[in-house]
Amino acid sequence: MSQLLIKHCAAILTGDKQQPRSSARDIRIRDGLIAEMGELDTITDEIVIDARDCVVYPGWVNTHHHLFQSLLKGEPQGLNLSLGGWLAATPYRFRGAFDEQTFRIAARVGLVELVRSGCTTIADHHYLYWPDMPFDGAAILFDEADKLGVRFVLCRGGATQSRGLESDLPTALRPESFDSMMADVDRLVARYHQPHDSAMRRIVMAPTTTLHSTTPHELRESARLARQLGIRLHSHLSETVDYLDAARAKFGMTPLQFCAEHDWIGDDVWFAHLVKLLPEEIAMLGAAGSGIAHCPQSNARLGSGIADLVAMELAGVKISIGVDGAASNEAADMQSETHAAWQLQRARKGMLAQPRYAGGTFEGGGDAASIEDVVRWGTSGGAQVLGLNTGRLAPGMAADIAVYRLDDPRYFGLHDLAIGPVASGGRASLKALICAGKVLMQDDVITGVDLSELGRDAAQAVKTLQQRAAV
Numbered sequence: 001m002s003q004l005l006i007k008h009c010a011a012i013l014t015g016d017k018q019q020p021r022s023s024a025r026d027i028r029i030r031d032g033l034i035a036e037m038g039e040l041d042t043i044t045d046e047i048v049i050d051a052r053d054c055v056v057y058p059g060w061v062n063t064h065h066h067l068f069q070s071l072l073k074g075e076p077q078g079l080n081l082s083l084g085g086w087l088a089a090t091p092y093r094f095r096g097a098f099d100e101q102t103f104r105i106a107a108r109v110g111l112v113e114l115v116r117s118g119c120t121t122i123a124d125h126h127y128l129y130w131p132d133m134p135f136d137g138a139a140i141l142f143d144e145a146d147k148l149g150v151r152f153v154l155c156r157g158g159a160t161q162s163r164g165l166e167s168d169l170p171t172a173l174r175p176e177s178f179d180s181m182m183a184d185v186d187r188l189v190a191r192y193h194q195p196h197d198s199a200m201r202r203i204v205m206a207p208t209t210t211l212h213s214t215t216p217h218e219l220r221e222s223a224r225l226a227r228q229l230g231i232r233l234h235s236h237l238s239e240t241v242d243y244l245d246a247a248r249a250k251f252g253m254t255p256l257q258f259c260a261e262h263d264w265i266g267d268d269v270w271f272a273h274l275v276k277l278l279p280e281e282i283a284m285l286g287a288a289g290s291g292i293a294h295c296p297q298s299n300a301r302l303g304s305g306i307a308d309l310v311a312m313e314l315a316g317v318k319i320s321i322g323v324d325g326a327a328s329n330e331a332a333d334m335q336s337e338t339h340a341a342w343q344l345q346r347a348r349k350g351m352l353a354q355p356r357y358a359g360g361t362f363e364g365g366g367d368a369a370s371i372e373d374v375v376r377w378g379t380s381g382g383a384q385v386l387g388l389n390t391g392r393l394a395p396g397m398a399a400d401i402a403v404y405r406l407d408d409p410r411y412f413g414l415h416d417l418a419i420g421p422v423a424s425g426g427r428a429s430l431k432a433l434i435c436a437g438k439v440l441m442q443d444d445v446i447t448g449v450d451l452s453e454l455g456r457d458a459a460q461a462v463k464t465l466q467q468r469a470a471v
């Protein structure tokens with residue numbers, strides 16, 4: 001494998017907590033790893049990437065997504081609804097409309113969108129499963145991720161329970177049997193799962209929701225099987241107040257207590273959302289070393305609220321960032337997501353400010369999260385949640401690196417270039433994007449991807465889905 005040298009970086013954010021900035025100007029990459037950082041001389045036959053005026057971050061790690069939703073953006077029936085209504089109006093109404101071709105285009109749109117934001121690791125919570133599935137979604141997802149050269153973590157979702165009578169449901173909403181679901185997890189692990197920490201492919205046990213998707217007994221059994229297979233556990237939790245009501249009504253406890261009772265807690269578990277956690281749940285989650293995939297744009301779009309990352313991090317919860325499916329955010333890329341995370345944590349704290357005469361102790365939330373915090377959450381935080389040797393720029397780490405060129409006027413006038421990609425939002429163009437030492441993008445172009453053609457394919461696929469869902 002040829003050697004790469006990224007030279008003359010204007011600024012580097014490392015994703016590290018202790019040393020969030022590096023004074024290095026050059027980064028040498030060898031055999032998929034960062035070999036050296038500092039002032040480095042070019043070696044013969046080394047490919048040099050000129051990063052003059054560029055800002056360098058670790059490749060983003062997106063820890064929660066539903067790629068099939070990339071063709072359901074701005075769907076009018078669900079646009080102004082909260083989670084429960086939106087689920088029925090948009091993702092569930094359309095799920096049976098997908099076939100192999102539309103699913104592949106959806107996956108491609110979502111993956112390309114992420115890569116163009118500097119993302120190199122993607123965990124997709126894939127839950128389009130029903131009995132006698134007509135296509136193998138997992139194979140398509142791994143294939144599309146492979147073509148782009150990113151790391152891909154398939155969180156195998158699905159359900160064995162349904163709320164309605166099974167025979168009344170359309171095929172695409174019918175549940176699987178627990179045995180067939182677990183047999184598929186076994187198959188996927190044997191075929192794709194790489195246990196080592198520089199994995200390009202991983203499988204995760206991920207029933208769609210812990211409260212509703214399986215019976216309590218099956219939930220405990222799924223945790224046991226996951227640990228037997230050596231894979232991690234992921235699910236949705238406490239996205240809205242409905243989780244608190246449902247857990248109390250069905251089980252007489254809090255949502256997280258229910259998970260803990262069924263072995264769905266620990267340092268191998270991470271949950272998406274966690275918007276409505278009680279203080280005792282935050283303490284419990286932190287003590288267990290579990291993680292969150294924070295999805296601020298989706299939580300804002302659905303009006304669910306803003307997760308309290310600051311309290312969670314203090315309690316020891318591992319913090320990561322996920323874009324969630326594009327049916328609930330319209331922009332499933334890591335630059336807009338981290339920009340939202342930065343602003344919303346500050347807004348959240350500001351909402352809690354009280355006048356001093358009423359006992360208030362602070363004016364606002366300007367100190368709630370720094371850009372360095374957000375970059376760490378979106379890079380090394382995600383890698384920690386997934387158990388990968390990525391997300392941090394230091395010798396010995398995987399060479400997953402985004403080199404941003406701040407050539408759009410929205411970045412002009414910055415006093416500190418390093419914060420531009422997150423603080424100014426938008427989409428900074430990529431001088432280069434590197435994953436496992438391979439160049440995926442150069443001068444803002446993904447080799448082999450025709451964006452105009454992808455746009456036409458997406459528009460056609462949206463029409464097809466609309467026709468099928470209208471029947």
Ligand SMILES: [Zn+2]
Nearest residue numbers: 236272324325
């Ligand atoms: Zn989700």
